[in-house]
Amino acid sequence: MKVLMVCLGNICRSPLAEGLLANKVRLKELDIEVDSAGTSGHHAGDPPDYRMQETALQFGVSINHIRSRQFVIDDFDAFDLIFVMDTQNYNNVIEMAQTQEDREKVKFILNELYPRQNRAVPDPYYGGEQGFEKVYQLLDEATDAFLSNIKEQ
Ligand code: 4NP
Numbered sequence: 001m002k003v004l005m006v007c008l009g010n011i012c013r014s015p016l017a018e019g020l021l022a023n024k025v026r027l028k029e030l031d032i033e034v035d036s037a038g039t040s041g042h043h044a045g046d047p048p049d050y051r052m053q054e055t056a057l058q059f060g061v062s063i064n065h066i067r068s069r070q071f072v073i074d075d076f077d078a079f080d081l082i083f084v085m086d087t088q089n090y091n092n093v094i095e096m097a098q099t100q101e102d103r104e105k106v107k108f109i110l111n112e113l114y115p116r117q118n119r120a121v122p123d124p125y126y127g128g129e130q131g132f133e134k135v136y137q138l139l140d141e142a143t144d145a146f147l148s149n150i151k152e153q
Contacts, residue, residue: 005017006085
């Protein structure tokens with residue numbers, strides 16, 4: 001299975017989601033590939049925001065190797081599941097979908113924890129340090145929930 005994590009800049013939320021899920025997949029020896037992208041190409045080529053890197057490292061997750069890239073239409077074919085962080089990401093990705101199959105791949109990551117509620121992982125970019133820890137906690141729980149949900153299927 002191939003999973004793509006998507007946010008706006010691909011420097012805070014989605015690289016952390018990628019790093020968290022990739023670590024868990026490695027530990028559990030699962031056949032899941034993980035990548036991330038941003039709907040904006042504004043930060044393309046950049047490493048994750050240093051505040052997100054530091055928060056992740058505090059919890060033992062290294063994301064410093066990840067580089068931002070923009071989401072592209074070909075990602076619909078390349079991935080089985082496309083997880084978005086908020087409604088803005090959802091709308092931006094859905095606008096690029098060509099088929100119903102493409103649209104069905106796009107899911108709110110927090111729906112793994114809170115089904116059908118379409119809750120947002122808040123964008124921490126303009127907030128304080130607490131925002132980054134909150135993002136960490138939400139994405140840690142959501143990636144756990146995702147792995148337990150696919151196990152049950
Ligand atoms: P992300 O956070 O979508 O979680 O990577 C953001 C990063 C950068 C910007 C916005 C959100 N920005 O406006 O530059």
